[in-house]
Every structure is written in structure tokens, then in C-alpha cells.
Amino acid sequence: GSATQALAQTPKRGGNIRVCTYTSSTSDTLDPAKQSNASDYVRCNFFYNKLVRIDEAGAPAPELAESFDSQDAKTWVFKLRKGVTFHDGKALTTEDVIYSLKRHLDPAVGSKANTLAKQMTSIEASSPNEVTIVLSGANADWPTILGTAHFHIVQAGTTDFSKGIGTGPFTCKEFIPGVRTIALRNANYWRQPGPFVDSIEFFGLPDEQARLNALMSGDVQIAAVINPRSLRVIESAGGFGVLETKAGLYTDLIARLDEGPGTNPDFVLGMKYLLNRAQMRTAIFRGYAEIANDHPIPSSNRYYAADIPQRAFDPEKAKFHFNKAGVLGSTIPLVASPAADASVEMAVLLQQEAKKLGLNLDVQRVPSDGYWSNYWMKSPFCFGNVNPRPTADLLFSLFFKSDANWNESRWKNETFDQLIVAARAERDEAKRKQMYHDAQVLVHDGAGIGIPAFISNLDCYSTKIKGLRPMPTGGLMGYTFGEYVWLDA
Amino acid sequence: MSRRMVKLIAGRMLVALATLLFVSAVVFGATQLLPGDVAQAILGQSATPEAVAGLRHALGLDVPALQRFVSWLGGLLTGDAGVSLVSRQPVGGLIWARLSSSLVLAGIVAAISVPLALTLGITAAVWRGSLYDRAVGVVTISAVSIPEFLVATLAVLIFAVHLQWLPALSFMPRSATPLQFLRAVAMPVMSLSFVVVTQMVRMTRAAVIEALKSPYVEMAALKGASPARIVLRHVLPNTVGAIANAVALSLSYLLGGVIIVETIFNYPGIAKLMVDSVSMRDMPVVQACAIVFCAVYLLLVTTADIVAILSNPRLRHS
Amino acid sequence: MSETVTDIAPAASRLRLRVSPAAAIGAAIVLTGIVLAVFGQALSPYDAGAIVDVDVFGPISKAYPLGTDYLGRDMLSRILLGARYTVGIAALATALACTAGIGLGLFAAVVGGWTDSILSRLLDALTSIPSKMLALVLIAGLGSSLPILVLTMAFIYVPGCYRITRALAVNIAAEDFVLAAKARGEGRGYIMLREVMPNMVGPLATDFGLRFVFVVLLLSSLSFLGLGVQPPYADWGSLVRENIAGLSYGAPAVVMPAVAIAFLTIGVNLLVDNLPGRARAGGR
């Protein structure tokens, strides 16, 4: 509704807005390689650009690269846009691109994109205006990968990232980690029409109630990540809009297949049947979620396999499998944490259902802090939380391939591994679709992962803010709202 | 000042310094016990063993703990608290920025709550047993009985969301006018005052009642002194020490105890810095914060001790 | 000559035991808290974890006397279950803190000298770290489980209890009856437990009450920071916290647990402030 209306109006220039997200910490960074959450993504998108951006349809589109191409999906050539300058006036060169990409390979940098970046075996300037990247294996999705969060282009030689000097739509006036960022409109931005607002004050409020109150009292114009439970208040107050982003975020139940109760396939299957997806959708997400089918591909993805029968809540079947696994009457620890969105509530619901069948789930809630390093991938029965990824290949190869770093359930399936490698290089769309279809079936049946729902991201805003629309890459317009919003004051 | 008093005061200060040194060792030791480290925290989901090892080496975390402690302590003594492992900025600067905001907030709360609490405490003591005394007792107990975060959230709902009199968030740019600033901190100040006033009222009341029982107060009444004169001239000079202690203890809360208020009002104080740093395992910052908390506590308590010594003529003249 | 005094004295001691109405109210509230903690689960109308209603933040109704929570669970059942954690954890932590604090305090006061100085300095150093920060570090280090929570909070409040005990015990240890016991040749254990300890019961009971209140409040603060009792268990503080979104429309789900906390702490305060004929101790 409001999105189409916004398109109909001509954007106005000017105005200062305040925006808050849900994290704020001294680890807030302007170093693209170190970004770890939505706040970082938003902030880096203020000040930097990538070679490639991902458009509304989820397809790669040129940004700092004017064009990109490959014959064999293995050697990729990126032609740089001309006339782009950094905030300090220096022109963008191949050197900057090479420096930016190579940083991810240096362990001392601690880049989060290190695993993805490792596919690059060589990065070279093939002409003054052109960078050639050679991959270790064919990857038809490579431009999309360069459009993901960490591949911003910085100036060659930068080690101090506190100034935020990039080619992006805003310049950095103030950046205090854990406190706030003030971004000013970059008057010399290369892309037209460029940002509309004069400045954005951006900060994090970890307390959801505080975010909501700040929005309602007019202290901020956009508040990111609002709990669906709070929408009732927003709606009754009037004057506020909700931006729902269906991007494929999910929280999954993980049973390690190599350790603990998950070594018994009946236990895993029983758990998948015990997930009361409909109840979770209504009770936990108040309807702002899409029921999932134990594989990571959401329906918006072009490779979504619609014909796999939906696994339904079935306590009888669950009981049958638990009985077969011989776990009825025993107590099984289940680790959950606020770090994995809504996992605690899911665990509690699961616990209730299990109790009715005579299985005791001992829900152990652990703090967010240290969850990813100390519990996730370590506990035999716990929860994970997977952010949207732009390609099916990324989801499968990061989380499901036998040798994947984040193979949460330690699922090993050779057919699947071959399918993924083949699909990555496959340039025939129909064949590729079939391959991904088969992959989804394999994960649905075999992996130790239960995915009950894809969770929508809800950002709320004052209706004075225009120009917001959902993007498949994440909330707040794939974290790039800064360039597009305008103030209708 | 007598020599004995100089000795006493010097003694208090030495003890405070020794305590600080001890605390620094304990803090350093305790932080070593925290599971996980900054390398894992920075890498989050992408913490593969090689990546962690590489980053750890790059950050100098593979040096033995004792060696790190010695160099850290050496740094502290020369005024260098090291560099944050996360933001790579000097810890001193980070802390100072946050500490100064915390101190401003604490200062305003103190300026409001100390006179208020002393007035309430003294009047309640003078009219002890009266309806007024009971009312003060019930109100202060109720104030401290409600979880802080509820008080703060409720205040926001009422004053910011519904009435829209005050901003919901309290962080202001340095260019803000004093009025804007006062409006911004009004609610945090209110929420914090709730907590500290109660403590001070109770302790002041107890101290004053104790002094009111003494024979010299009876003597003053028998000289015809008015109640006001008894309190101002006879009771207060003898309770300064006890009251100073109560005030010091309550005020020490205003640095580390305000985490909830800082979170709800997005006030960039030092408590939040410490909480963040603990979750990021940014040890240089955690250690420095802990030292700051201790130093301020010791400063307050030692000051109160010294006030008590100075207000006691037995120690002043002997 | 002395008979008259003797006759008056027992009457006076009977007077001292007179319970004031405030103390009676306090005692009634505390007793209710204890009963709820013990029998709460048996009294609850629904399973505290079960989603019983599609309506979240439901109002007070016949079916749900205290409304429903953010997932549509019965609030009365949850508060009854929460009593166990709030009262139980706080009582246990306070008891542990007091046992350790009193033991150390008595020891320091009776032994005196270097032992006393060193113990006092050590515990002073502990007090200098703000309690919430100390809890944060400890729980981050040890993980949040019920035993850890109890131990952490006990640990935090040991110095305070030590301080009060020591201050009281130092005065008592200087009394003539202790000197008389020493002159008789009594050992330290006897002096600590039989001569000194019985004279501190009143102020220590007061201190116990106050510390209990602090623990309840710290527990709810920790819940706010996500470090408190972890679901599916919930103390009253975490009930307030998890339902805070309902505050905007005054949902009973957020108000009721807060009222429960306030009741309990006020009750304890009333009781300890009006303990019959006993000296009250300051300190926190």
C-alpha cells in the first residue's frame, strides 16, 4: 500500500532523520570485512559501494563495476565505472578494488567473508580499468556473491576505518562505536538522483521496547526490527507504517547426526513432526512468517521446489518415531538462546508438545554472548539462525555440503555434494532448477535440521518517511535505505 | 590538623591504593577465566579454528597471561590503558568519553537526590513515629521495590509517548542547549533518584535518630534550644560522618548500577561500555572499566572516611 | 529491695514481644510468599508452559484471573510458578551469603589482628565492583543456570553481610562477657558461636531481610539484561521483562508480576523494620 503510494510521489530533498537499529556495541565497525550485524551493514552502505548490487528481484546488477562477464564461470572480468571518486576526492582505481578484495584473504584481518573469498585464486588488473578474478572452480553466482554484505570497496592501503571514506552516498561526520553515527549527504555522489535527506543520525537501541517508544514519541523516524507483538500498539497509535521484508531468515532446530540423540534418524524425524509450525507462526510471529518445509529455500526464490509435500505437525507420527528411537521417558537437553531469534520460544513450545508424548526436553537457555562460539555447532541438540543469502548455492554450500564450515547437523551426503558443485557451474537454467529441486528433497528428508518457518523482518517508520520498499536481501531495504528514503515534511 | 589525623588520612589513602592494586589483579585474573575470547567474538558465526588462531595471533592474545598482566599494569601506571581489541582505539579515550557522560548524569542525580534525601531523612527522624515519618517510609520502600526497568519504561510511556513532554532518548549532541539537555536527562535522573534516595533516606534517618537519643541533645533541649537549633547545631555536626558514608555508598551506585537506565534511555555511559565489552571479550576495556568503577568507589568511600575523620574533633585535636 | 525490679522485668519483656500491625502485615505477606513458593505449582489452574489462549496479553477474565502473557499462556499459573524461583533463589542466595558472611565476619572479629585486616580489605575490594557488573562477568564466565545464579548472588552479597557481622561482632567481642569467657579459657569456636552470635540475631535478621530484598531486585535486573532465570523457568522479574511489550496497553501480564515483587519486598521490609524490640542495622 504505502510503497506504491510513495512511488507515485516525487521525492523531496532535504531534512534530517534519526534511525535506530537493534544492536549497539563497541564492536560497531566501519571496516567492511568485520561487519557482523544489521547496524554494520547499514552503516557501511552509507559510506561504501560494492562492485555489484543485488536488485529487487535478487539478481546481480552493476554498481561500481559498470559490467561483468565470464565465459566459463571461472574467470570473471569486472569493468570499473569511470568518474567515481572517494569522499576525499581520490578517483576509484583497480588498485582499490584489488586491495579491498585481497583483505578478506588475510587471517590477521579476521574477515567474516574469508570462506567465500577463498574461492578467488587470483585477482589482477587486466587493464587500467578492469579487474580479472580467477576462481578455484566454476561459479555462475560469483557476481551475486560480490554483492553480499562484506565486499565493499575501500581505498587501497586503508588500515584505519574509523573515518568511513568510501564512494558511498553519505560522508561520515561522526562515528562513535556503541553510541552513534552521523551521515551527511554526499553532494558528489556518482549515482543519480542520489540520496535525498541531508543527514541521518543512526544508532542502536538493543531494548525493543525502547525502540518502539522512541518511534512513538517522535525521537526517531525509523525503528528497525520490531517484534510482531508490538504492532498492535503501533497500529492503534496511527501515523506509522510497517515495512515487512520476507527475505528467508530462519531459525532452525539442529540435531547433530554424529553425536547425541540425533545419531538416531527416528529421533530427528520425530522432532520434525513435532514442530507445530502453524502455532509457532501465530503465537510467536503473530503471522509475520512463512511456514517452511525443513529446507532453506523460501518460496520467493526462483529455485523453490513447490511440489515437496509440506511436513505437518503430527504428534502421532512423532510418537511413533520416538518410540522406535527408544527415547520416550528420557530427558534430552535442548540448548536455546536469544542469539538465535525466537529459539527460546520455539524450544518452550516444543517442550510442551514433547511432554505430552512422555519425552522430557530440558530447555537450557544460554545468554547471547558467546553462543555462536560456545554452543552453536558444538551442542548436539540446539538452535541455529541463518540470515538470508542471495543464492541457493550459498545456502547449500555454506550450511549443508559435507565439507561446509557451518554444516550444522554434520549431514554427509555425496549425491547432494555432487549436485551442488554441478549446479554451481551449470548455465542451463532448467537443468539447474532440477538440480536444486533434488537438493531440497535431500535436505528435507535427510539433514538433521528442522526449519519451521521463514521469519519476516518488520521495520516500523513514521509515515513522514517515504521511499521505503522491501528488498529480498534484508530489512531496511537490504540495509541500503539511506540512499532512497526521503522526508515528506 | 593534628599529626594523628594526617597519619589517619594518609593511611586511608594508602589502603585505598592497595585495594585498587589488588582489585586490578583480581579483575585481570577473572577476565582470563571468561570462556571464549575476542577473536571468537569478533568472528561470531564464522569462527573457524584457523580464522580464530590467525586473529588471535594478530591481536597478541597468544602471549602468556602473566606477561600480559605485567605489561598491562606497567601501562596503567604510566597512564596507558592499552588499545581496544575490537575497535583498535586507545582505551583511555574510549573510557574518558563514556565516563564523562556518566559523571554528568551522576552529578545531576546527586545534586537533586542528596539534598532531597537528607531533608526527608532528617525530618522523618525528627518527627519519628508520626504520620509523616510513616509516609516517607512507605513511599521510599515502595520506590525501591519496583524493578528499575519498569519504572523507567513506565516513565517513557507516560512522559515521552503519551504526553510527549520529554524525549524518550537522552543522548544529546554536545551542541544542545542547557534546556534541551535537562529535558533529555530528566527521565534518567528521575529513575535513578528513585533508587538512591531511598537508601540515603533510610541511613540518614537511622543516624539522626541515633544522635537524637544522645544525652547532649537532651541537654540542648533543657537549655531551651528549639527543635531546628537542636538538629542544625547539635545533631548534624555529629552525624556528618555517618551521613557522608551513606551518601558515598549510594552515589557509588550511580556509575555501575545504572546499566538498565543507560540501556533504556540510550545514554552512552560507562556501564554500557563495560557490558558491551564483556560480551565482546574486549579485555583491555573490561579491565579498565572495572578499575574505573573501583577507583570511583574507593574515592567516594575514602572521601567519606576523611570527612568523618575531619568532622570528629577527637581526631582533629589531640 | 530487688524484688520489685524483678517483678517489673518479666512484664517488660512481654511488652517487647508485642507485634506491631505493620510487622503483622509484613509477616503475612512473607508467609504467603513462602506458601506460594512451596505449593504454587499445585495451586495453578493451568500448566504454566502451555499456550491456552490465542489472544496474547489477554485481559483479566474468569478463565484467566490474571490475564494471559505474550504467548497466550495463563498468567496466574506463571506467577505461581515464578514464586518458586523468586522466593526460592532469593532465600537460598541470601541464606548462603549470610552464612558465609556471618562465618567470616565472626571469625575476623574474634581473631582480630592481621586476619581481620586482610579479610576486611579483600572483601572491601569485592564491594568496590558494582554488583550488576560483577554478576555480569561471573554469569558470562560460568553460564547462566540456577545453581550459578544462586552462587553468584550469594557471592555478591557476602561482603555486605560480612561487614555488618564484623561491625557488630567487634563491638560484642569487646564486651566484658566475652572477656569473662576468655578468662575461663574458652576456645574461639565457643566464643564465636555461643557468646557472640546469640547477641547479633536481631540485627542480623534485619540484615537478612534487607539483603533478601536486594537479591530479589538484582535478580530482576539480571532478567532485564538477559542473564537471570532462563525460560522455560521464570522468576517474577523475568515475567515482567518478557511481557514488557504489554506495558503500553497496561496488560496485566506485565503489571501483575511487578505488583508481586513490590508486595514481597514491601512485606519483607515491613517485617524487618518492625521486628519487635530489636536493634536495626544500617548498611546495604
Added chain:
Amino acid sequence: MAHAHKSGSVRVEALKVVAKAEDGPETTIVHEVGFEIARGEVLALIGESGSGKTTIALAMMGYARKGCAIRGGAIDVFGTQVLACSPAGLRGLRGNRIAYIAQSAAASFNPARTIMAQVIESALIHGSLSAEAATAKAKALFAELALPNPDTIGDRYPHQVSGGQLQRLLAAMALLNDPDLVIFDEPTTALDVTTQIEVLISFKAAIRERGITGIYVSHDLAVVAQIADRIAVLRHGRLAEIGAVEQMVSAPTHPYTRQLLAAAAPVKRKGPEAAHDTGEAPVLAATGITAGYGPAGPDGLPRIKILHDVGFSLRRAETLGIIGESGSGKSTLARVVAGIVPAARGEVRLDGKPLPTALDRRDRETLRRIQIVFQNADTVLNPAQSIAQILERPLAFYHRLGASARRQRLMQLLDQVRLPRSVADRRPGELSGGQKQRINLARALAAEPDVILCDEVTSALDTVVGEAVLDLLVEIQRELNVAYVFISHDLGVIRSISDAVMVLQHGRVVEAGPTEALLADPQEPYTRLLLSSVPELRTGWLEDVRAGRGVAA
């Protein structure tokens, strides 16, 4: 002396004061008391502790302590109906027309303010004098009251002045506004005999000179006889008897007054026969005791040295009296003997065997044989234990008696100290002072000791009650043959109970010898001073002493 020419008197009629416990019933503590004081006359109020003396004295100013209330009667102070005054009116009277000198000057001075500020405060409150004039007048009063350095003493803080001086400073404070009525509430009870004399002399002079109308509260008949014109005897809040001093001293009618009179002139309890040398070895002997407090210095002596080369010996069934002014080291000596304070030099022998100096190196048997009974029965009995617990502990500790044997012995002990068996289940707080002191003694007896060190066991008691305790001590000695070291600052008591006397001053033995001989013919000036300072129950004694010493008032 603005009111000097007015005639009239102070009249109290049917005064009734009650005490009420919180929410409890009221108990009357002063019943229908009435008396009259003519201008220029001093009336003494005398009675045992708790008889209501202070309560009446305070009521004269329309003041009742917290928890008490004046419930009836009338007080007329030279035409002013005190009990009918408004609070403001009362404030105008207090410290102005009626002044009060409290029992404990040390507690009545505010420790945080200078003496002068407090002395002139009443003048400032009532606006009777300017600050300078008040200061000048105060200095004159200081001189009149024979205070040293009258010009500068006011600049000091209370803790910098001795107890006797403070008492006189308090008097100066009271006299500053030339009050019509001055109330002295036991102003010398807390003082040493030698100091008491000085204070009494200066008070007497001030009263004479100014023609003060006063009420003098005391429990010491001998003191009262020096100061007052008439005496009122109180008993349980009632007026027992009232009359002129001469008459009360020579022909009292009320039995209680007679008791008081008897106690004031203690009987000789010990015949001289016990004193002579039987050739028996002493049960307890001390030689060359040097001791003190604080850490030991390089010479092995403690930093604060109290006792210097003190020695004595004591035979079975004998009593050694130790006398000396406050702070002379009497208690310290007892502590050295008991092992509580280790001696730096010298030794203590029990039956000829030297004892280890430190308490923890003495064996239980040695500890049992020497028992110490402390001065203050109020503080020496654990208020949290029952009498049975207190008395049974030494039985279990020293004699390892079983429960039933203990109970039996406990009853015996109670009989021995003449207490009803029913007190066993009470706590010390439910006993009177005399009863507590008996328990204290019984605890020592429970050990079946050879020597009991009695440190001021009667000082905190009323004279009448104290006498009874002394009787008991002597009886027990006859029965059990224990030896006593009896410490007191009251020469009368020492004379009455001991076979031999030792006089201590500044931690040194001034003089020692058999009681009769020594007191009859003291060799040392200090002993003579002590002897002459004991008030005698006759009017005019004070004047004699003053004349004898040539003290200028």
C-alpha cells in the same frame, strides 16, 4: 540576679509521671509526689536507682524523657505554673530560669563543638546576653568554679578536659543565665573521691555565694549532707520521708532511710585476727609485675606502661584490698593475675608455682583455681544466655558434669548466693543489679576456685544493695575458705572487708599493710589524701576538709 528580690518558693504538688511502652499499658513511675523549696534553699532528692529522682528533676522543667509523660500535678516555680506552659513558654524557661546539671557531664557535652560555644548557647538562645558579654561572664564563672586556665579552657573540645572539670563546666553553663532554680542530678556520682571533693567544694561555694535555690539529686547520703538543707527520700516513685538534714541524719523515721544511713557507715566485717601471720605459704603471690598495653617495644615492655614493679601475696581465706584512683592500674593488675593481660616482667605464683603469663598457655586447672569477677554485672553476663546456661557452662567446662549433675549444682549455687531457684530460666536483663552481681559471683564459685579476683563488684550498685553483696562475700569466704583480691575505689568498702590493703597510684604501690594499722596511721601523703576524701556523714565535714586543705574557692 534579676529575680533575687522576688519572694516566693518552688512548689510541687501531686506530681504524677507515667512511662508507656509502645502500644503497651502505662506504668506510673512517680506517684503523687509533692514538696516545697523556699528561696535560697537546697533540697536533696535521695533514693535507690530507679526510684524516680531524675524523672522528678526533669519534670521541674516541664520535661519528660521519650516514652514518659507527665500525667498530673502542678509545679510552681516562683509564680510560674510550669506544667501549664506552652512549648514555646517552656523553651523560654529552660536554661534561663531553670537550669539543669546532668549526671554525666561527659555525655551531656556535644563532642563536636567547643566548650565555650555550648556554655554560652543558652544566653544566645534566650537573648539574655550578647556573645561577647556571655563569653566574658563564662570566663568569670570558670574562675569562680576554680577551673584551670579560665581564659582558654572554653576553646577546647569536651574530650580535651577531665571529667571533674567537665562537671564544673556544666555548672558554669547552668549558672550563666542566673537561673531561679538549679537542678543538680547526681553531679559527682561518676567522679573519683578525690575529684569529687574538689567539685563539691566549688559547687558549695557557688551555692552559698549566689544564694541558689536548688534540687540536688544523689544516692549518697554523706554527699547530700554537705550540700543540702533538707532531704527528701524517695522509694519506688513515692516520697518516703522529707526533713531537715540534721534530723534525717540523726533521727530518721522511715525504715528505708535507716537502711541508707546504715549503709553509709559500713560495719567492720573482718576482725583483726585474720590478719596476723600464720606462717602458711601464700596461695597467690605476685612479684615485680610490670605490665601495660600495646605492642612490645625493643626493651620487651609494652608501649603503654601501666604497672611498675607491683607485688603482693595472699593467703588462703584472706582478703587483700586494693585501692587507688581511677586509672591507677587496679583492674590491670587483676587482669595480669588472671592472665588476660600478660605481664612483661615479674611473675605470678599459685601455691608457689609460677604461672605462664599468657592465658592460652595456662592449663584449665590453673584457670579454674583463679576466677575473676568483673566490675559491671550488667555487661559481664551475656544478655542472650539464660542464667542456667551461664552458670552451667563452668560446671561443664571445668568439672565436666553431666546434665543432671549440673542442674543439681546450679540449684546449690543459687542457694549459696541467696537467690530464688526460679531465676535459673531468666535472662540477665530480667534481673536487678544486685541479683546480677550475685550471679556473677555464683559463676566464679561454680569453678570452685582458690582465689577470686573481685574487681569493683559493688561500685555499680546502690549502697544498700552493695552492702548485702559484701555480706554475702564474707559469708562465702567463711564457708569455702577462698581468698579474695578485692579492688575498689571506695575506702569504706575496703576497710570493711579486707585483711590487708595495698594503695596504688600511677601503677606503683604507694603503701601496703594490714588494714587497721595502715588506715589508722597512713605514712604516705597520697594515702592520707584518699582517706580524707571519703565523705563523712555529718554536716560541716566539707567545710572542715576545705579548711584543712586550704583550698581557695
